[in-house]
Amino acid sequence: MCKPHFLNATFPEVLILGIDTTCDDTSAALVEDGHVIRSNIIASQHMAHERFGGIVPMLAAREHTRNIGIVLAAALEEAGASYTDIDAVAVSNHQGLMLSLVVGLAAAKSVALACGIPLVGVHHLEGHIYSNIMGREDLLPFPFLCLTVAGGHTLLLKINGHSQYALLGHTRDDAAGEAYDKIARRLGLPYPGGPAIERLAQHGDPRAFAFPRPMIDSPSLEFSFSGLKTAVTRAIESFDTTSSPVPVEDLCASFQQAVVDVLVAKTLRAAQRDGLSRIALAGGVAKNAALRSALTSAARKKGFDTYIPEPELCIDNGAMIAGAGYYLMRERGPSGLTIDALANAPLGNQGITYRPDTKYR
Amino acid sequence: MPDLNHPTSTLIVDTSGAWSTVVVASGSRVLGVTSVRARSSEHLHNIADTLLQMLGIRLATLRNIAVVIGPGSWTGLHIGVSAAKVLGQVLDIPVIPVSSLDVLAAGCKSATDATCALLDAGRKRVYYRWYTPTMTKNGPRVASISDWKESLSRYPATITVIEYGDVWFSELVQHLPHGCLHKQERLLPEALASVAADNPGVSGSKRQALTPHYVQASLFERDLS
Numbered sequence: 001m002c003k004p005h006f007l008n009a010t011f012p013e014v015l016i017l018g019i020d021t022t023c024d025d026t027s028a029a030l031v032e033d034g035h036v037i038r039s040n041i042i043a044s045q046h047m048a049h050e051r052f053g054g055i056v057p058m059l060a061a062r063e064h065t066r067n068i069g070i071v072l073a074a075a076l077e078e079a080g081a082s083y084t085d086i087d088a089v090a091v092s093n094h095q096g097l098m099l100s101l102v103v104g105l106a107a108a109k110s111v112a113l114a115c116g117i118p119l120v121g122v123h124h125l126e127g128h129i130y131s132n133i134m135g136r137e138d139l140l141p142f143p144f145l146c147l148t149v150a151g152g153h154t155l156l157l158k159i160n161g162h163s164q165y166a167l168l169g170h171t172r173d174d175a176a177g178e179a180y181d182k183i184a185r186r187l188g189l190p191y192p193g194g195p196a197i198e199r200l201a202q203h204g205d206p207r208a209f210a211f212p213r214p215m216i217d218s219p220s221l222e223f224s225f226s227g228l229k230t231a232v233t234r235a236i237e238s239f240d241t242t243s244s245p246v247p248v249e250d251l252c253a254s255f256q257q258a259v260v261d262v263l264v265a266k267t268l269r270a271a272q273r274d275g276l277s278r279i280a281l282a283g284g285v286a287k288n289a290a291l292r293s294a295l296t297s298a299a300r301k302k303g304f305d306t307y308i309p310e311p312e313l314c315i316d317n318g319a320m321i322a323g324a325g326y327y328l329m330r331e332r333g334p335s336g337l338t339i340d341a342l343a344n345a346p347l348g349n350q351g352i353t354y355r356p357d358t359k360y361r
Numbered sequence: 362m363p364d365l366n367h368p369t370s371t372l373i374v375d376t377s378g379a380w381s382t383v384v385v386a387s388g389s390r391v392l393g394v395t396s397v398r399a400r401s402s403e404h405l406h407n408i409a410d411t412l413l414q415m416l417g418i419r420l421a422t423l424r425n426i427a428v429v430i431g432p433g434s435w436t437g438l439h440i441g442v443s444a445a446k447v448l449g450q451v452l453d454i455p456v457i458p459v460s461s462l463d464v465l466a467a468g469c470k471s472a473t474d475a476t477c478a479l480l481d482a483g484r485k486r487v488y489y490r491w492y493t494p495t496m497t498k499n500g501p502r503v504a505s506i507s508d509w510k511e512s513l514s515r516y517p518a519t520i521t522v523i524e525y526g527d528v529w530f531s532e533l534v535q536h537l538p539h540g541c542l543h544k545q546e547r548l549l550p551e552a553l554a555s556v557a558a559d560n561p562g563v564s565g566s567k568r569q570a571l572t573p574h575y576v577q578a579s580l581f582e583r584d585l586s
Contacts, residue, residue: 065439069569102402106440109406110447340403
């Protein structure tokens, strides 16, 4: 089954299997030439975690182990391919839940070993950044600005090249997606909280509550969402002592508007400060329609081009890992069978650390 | 000299404890073994690759993959089972699930009346399984250490207890006036090969659905019910 190394030969088509088990979605995808998605299977665990109001790491690992073989088979079937057609395996082995990461890594190593093909480890955040090139004929030209916003992180990165990143700003406390989830839990909304708040916000008045826009006027490109979360919690509690029901829709709309205002303002400031004309959006919160619309509109007014992945590519998925793996393997070479999983890992060739109070290895 | 690439070889994976062990066996005969006390997420595939190369066996010629499915380390078992079931899927060969307790018992050559394989389940609880000399099984079960001690009275003859893992229940010795206590830091290659040879493999959807067993006492009880 051993195949020639695709990097050493001119192949008409390079097919990469991408595997992502970073958090609570089990995903496998087959991607051709780094951007043509032939399949992208995602087995969501939301139902399994919903009754706990959040992700239970041990349950996530159990579900990944149960699903990984089924997801791999489905990805091959949808792509009309077999294991012998795959040229390389890319897997997210950095950043995420340790118990989840090791399942995908073990599966990826098994495919690489059994097929005799190269393996490349991809930082999960790199996958999100590269989701902007998936399904596109042209590669997004360097440099560009990328706002990466999800449940575990909120970052402004200058993307100078493959694996060449500069950190412009990050959150000092809660990530934007984390604030969504915590507010949703406080309101008793179902997990995951982000989509639930977004649905309710569509029917609410974003000006009903004057929530703070933390650090919006600060010249710093850092974020802070902890204070906003506290302000929303206090607003909810103020209704606990009255007989009035919590105006959930208005509250969600006002909270979401505050988050979007801060994210958009900081992103435009970063683009202006660093002279970047292209702005990309990535991460799970990039699926939020209000953020997509506000950033696109505000950027256009200032003359910036925006690049936003399709909504299904904003959530954790194997296609973005395969896409990143295609370019990163050319840049850094294959990883070898002894790569390990790291829950907190620095990003890119410069080893960027981006989460406060976190020990990186 | 046997033809090692004749499709009779089984690759056996054990990541249930602190050691990552890979055995290549033909039936119950061990052809080669590699064992490292290190993170299985990092080293398992590499030691398997190295061992197969040393033996001159190609993966594509394997007949089965066997994997220890528990009880044991939560993370280790998930790594081992995920690795084995995907290897089985890519190579299109059966995967043989193996109990760590059965391997412990198979590795103990005792002439006593009964043997108990024992493993720490955390929170002062133990997984255990009783075996007769003919390897008839009773269990597996999970219980508090005190309940397990009480169960000893049902086995009045001399007994052998094999304890597995890094947590030793040294106080158990005083409860075994007529028996003996063995401690095993890792599962023995010969025992792994023996148990793998005696168990059937699973293919297709059963292989895809394979998960570790008994990685947590509460899940164990749920699985039993």
